[in-house]
Amino acid sequence: MKVYQRNYAILIICLITQLLTACSKELEINGGVPDLAVSLADKTYKAGEPVEFQFTGSAGLISFYSGETFHEYAFREGRTVEAGKLLLSFNSNVQYGNQANQFSVQVSSDFNGNYSSFEHIRAATWTDVTSRFTIGTNATYVASGVKDITDLAVDGKPLYVAFRYIYRPSAQYGTRRTWRVQNFRLISSTTSLGDQTIGDMGSSGFTLVDENPDTEPAVSTITATTLTLAGTAITPSLLTSENWIVTKAFPTGAIDMGPDRPIPVKGIADAPISTFNYVYEKPGTYEVHFVAANANIDGSKQTLQTLNITIVP
Structure with missing residues (x-):
């Protein structure tokens, strides 16, 4: 009986060994090396x-x-593209009202990317670059021209572009105007790949940040084709209030394209x-x-x- 048990145990061990060997053997690749x-x-x-x-x-x-x-x-x-020139362009127009100095184009490299409160906008350092562009003066859209903003980039930091709108008390400063922006485009112009669009109307992650959303909310809007900036609909307005439309963070250095x-x-x-x-x-x-x-x-x-x-x- 003991001999039978020993032989049976040996048989089981042999079977397990064969199964393990068979399982560890790689499957042959059907067709082998392609002859295409x-x-x-x-x-x-x-x-x-x-x-x-x-x-x-x-x-x-x-x-x-x-x-x-x-x-x-x-x-x-993988592909890494060197830092290129940053070229910004857009179209703009303005309608209605008579209040002056409401619209401007702003750029920042130290905004923290937090859009939840106007205080984060206020805390950042913004450079007014409006004078670099041609801005609309009536209901006809005007092309801004393609302008280089590379000088505002800071090594190791992203760049944000914003459209700022200021609305002052209407009794003193006049009625609100409505500004619109279309065809926003930010290009990275590189030696190796030429011009690459890194931001447009659909990919720039525009976010509206309003200074007084509870007391005198702005009526600015963002759609797939148009950014509309306008002050509060409350009449008469009593506050000096700002609202900004701000992009996502744009990379300014070399870009890993994958x-x-x-x-x-x-x-x-x-x-x-x-x-x-x-x-x-x-x-x-x-x-x-x-x-x-x-x-x-x-x-x-x-x-x-x-x-x-x-x-x-």
Whole structure:
């Protein structure tokens, strides 16, 4: 009986050992190293017309780096863009009323980013840059011009842009005016990437901060297309009151853009393909990369195909 128990224990140990060995063995990658090859009928194509890439061989996954900005294989691990010139522009107009000196453009590098109270606005240091721009004088929108505000950037600190509106007692200073701003745009003009928009009407995070929201609330508003600045609707107004529309924090130094991303061409579940079409909109010379891979949960095997292509007008 003891011999039987010992043999049975040995058998169980052997079975467990075999199971552990089988579980630890990596699964073979179906297809092994991809044999995909990519070719072109020509090396020069026109902008706006399809470029047809031809495939022979196969791969479970195919990804495409077009060579365009943000789709470059060389930056697949990450891209950092140097600090550029900060160029600000917008359109403005003004209607109604007659009160003077109500509207101004302000820039700060030490605002703490807290929009919950006007005291945080008051505590920051703001530089009035209104004189750098062309400002509307009537109901017709006027382009401000594209103006450089790089001199206001401080190393290691973000930059905030604000539109300030002051409303003084109407009996003494006259009736309120309504100012509107559209087409706000802040550009970082870089050597490596050219002009990159870092803030516009949809991405600048505009926030309204009112000095007296409980006693004489402003009627300023923010929409997707227009910033409207106006004083209180209470008549007669008794307070000198401010309301500001302030952007989010804009980076002023080098910017980590993260990795460039490939364009997916084929997934594992997709049927084999023999061609892939892509349209380049801008003339130039592009270094194209196709990454072919066969993969499973344990890993992948890849091949890389590189081509050069010229796009003409």
